[in-house]
Amino acid sequence: MNTGTARVGVLLVNLGTPEAPTPKAVRRYLREFLSDPRVVEIPRVLWWPILHLVVLRIRPGKSAPAYRTVWTERGSPLLVHTQDLRDLLAADGRFAAVEIAMRYGIPSIRSKLEELRNRVETIVILPLYPQYSAATTGSAFDAVCDTVKSWRHIPSLHFIADYHCSPKYLEAVASRIRSFWREHGRPDRLLFSFHGLPRRCIDLGDPYAGQCQVTAQGIARLLGLSDDEWLLAYQSRFGRAEWLKPYCVNLLRELPDRGIRRVDVVCPGFAVDCLETLEEIAITNRKEFLAAGGTSYRYIPALNASQEHADTLINLLEPYLALPA
Numbered sequence: 001m002n003t004g005t006a007r008v009g010v011l012l013v014n015l016g017t018p019e020a021p022t023p024k025a026v027r028r029y030l031r032e033f034l035s036d037p038r039v040v041e042i043p044r045v046l047w048w049p050i051l052h053l054v055v056l057r058i059r060p061g062k063s064a065p066a067y068r069t070v071w072t073e074r075g076s077p078l079l080v081h082t083q084d085l086r087d088l089l090a091a092d093g094r095f096a097a098v099e100i101a102m103r104y105g106i107p108s109i110r111s112k113l114e115e116l117r118n119r120v121e122t123i124v125i126l127p128l129y130p131q132y133s134a135a136t137t138g139s140a141f142d143a144v145c146d147t148v149k150s151w152r153h154i155p156s157l158h159f160i161a162d163y164h165c166s167p168k169y170l171e172a173v174a175s176r177i178r179s180f181w182r183e184h185g186r187p188d189r190l191l192f193s194f195h196g197l198p199r200r201c202i203d204l205g206d207p208y209a210g211q212c213q214v215t216a217q218g219i220a221r222l223l224g225l226s227d228d229e230w231l232l233a234y235q236s237r238f239g240r241a242e243w244l245k246p247y248c249v250n251l252l253r254e255l256p257d258r259g260i261r262r263v264d265v266v267c268p269g270f271a272v273d274c275l276e277t278l279e280e281i282a283i284t285n286r287k288e289f290l291a292a293g294g295t296s297y298r299y300i301p302a303l304n305a306s307q308e309h310a311d312t313l314i315n316l317l318e319p320y321l322a323l324p325a
């Protein structure tokens with residue numbers, strides 16, 4: 001009889017990103033991403049012609065130059081920060097394996113689970129999305145289940161669905177903002193910007209919007225902000241349907257007229273910086289705000305590969321280390 005604790009493997013899952021900032025690589029990435037019925041929930045017969053005849057012909061040519069503005073020597077920021085974060089978790093030394101996988105592109109969830117199955121007795125799946133949505137977390141869980149359904153011996157599997165109100169996570173983001181303000185001073189308002197979602201997803205039961213609000217309120221409370229010192233908005237709208245409001249860029253354009261000219265923006269829904277934070281928030285929306293009369297616009301980076309971030313995730317994973325083999 002084995003009375004010890006199980007060897008625990010961790011799979012950190014992120015969205016995925018193109019392999020290069022070129023229209024061809026972006027097209028390949030978008031084809032896989034936007035073909036996922038968890039992401040675009042309209043009937044395939046309607047969506048397929050729009051995707052193939054319109055979106056995949058136009059969007060790669062527009063998104064590739066945006067990717068180029070944020071690309072690093074080591075590759076896409078989303079991949080590079082996720083790799084560095086994995087290294088910090090592995091350095092903790094208590095997990096038998098720590099791997100990263102991308103929901104779209106490489107390294108795939110399937111390939112990493114195949115590696116882990118021979119090395120550990122327990123696998124914990126931790127999508128790097130603090131707030132749950134079916135389009136992101138739900139889809140990552142789909143890919144795990146699709147993989148293991150052909151296995152005879154499935155190991156203990158645990159899914160962490162969200163960590164939107166984890167005290168360690170809220171404090172990690174709050175402490176980032178506090179240090180930023182200590183160094184650079186305070187703005188008129190702090191704007192929390194989360195990735196948007198079609199309004200219909202919430203109507204169908206996605207807890208995402210409520211979780212974003214709880215996260216923002218929790219961080220604001222830790223910073224001692226009153227309700228009129230912070231704002232919440234949703235960014236990165238895609239397509240023509242109604243998405244969660246207020247739309248970030250629309251709000252930014254209105255603020256100077258309301259006398260709010262100095263804004264700091266933080267994106268707690270993004271575990272690591274990526275196209276949507278570094279290009280849309282830090283470059284494009286900054287231009288929009290300044291053009292509308294704003295005088296100061298500062299983006300506070302994501303937790304990325306910081307020790308506070310690793311400690312946040314380790315805190316979520318620690319209970320699984322105590323499970324019996």
Ligand SMILES: C=CC1=C(C)c2cc3[nH]c(cc4nc(cc5[nH]c(cc1n2)c(C)c5CCC(=O)O)C(CCC(=O)O)=C4C)c(C)c3C=C
Nearest residue numbers: 015016017018039063078133135136195238269274275276
């Ligand atoms: C943080 C959570 C995210 C949610 C929720 C989400 C929903 C969602 N996204 C799209 C469409 C696109 N998103 C794109 C990029 C992108 N999205 C997230 C995260 C969430 N998406 C990240 C981290 C990124 C950046 C990827 C990177 O390579 O850095 C893109 C591609 C970029 C572009 O062409 O603009 C699209 C398209 C939908 C439709 C959706 C919910 C239904």
Ligand SMILES: [Fe+2]
Nearest residue numbers: 195236238276
């Ligand atoms: Fe997205």
Ligand SMILES: [Fe+2]
Nearest residue numbers: 236275276280
């Ligand atoms: Fe975007």
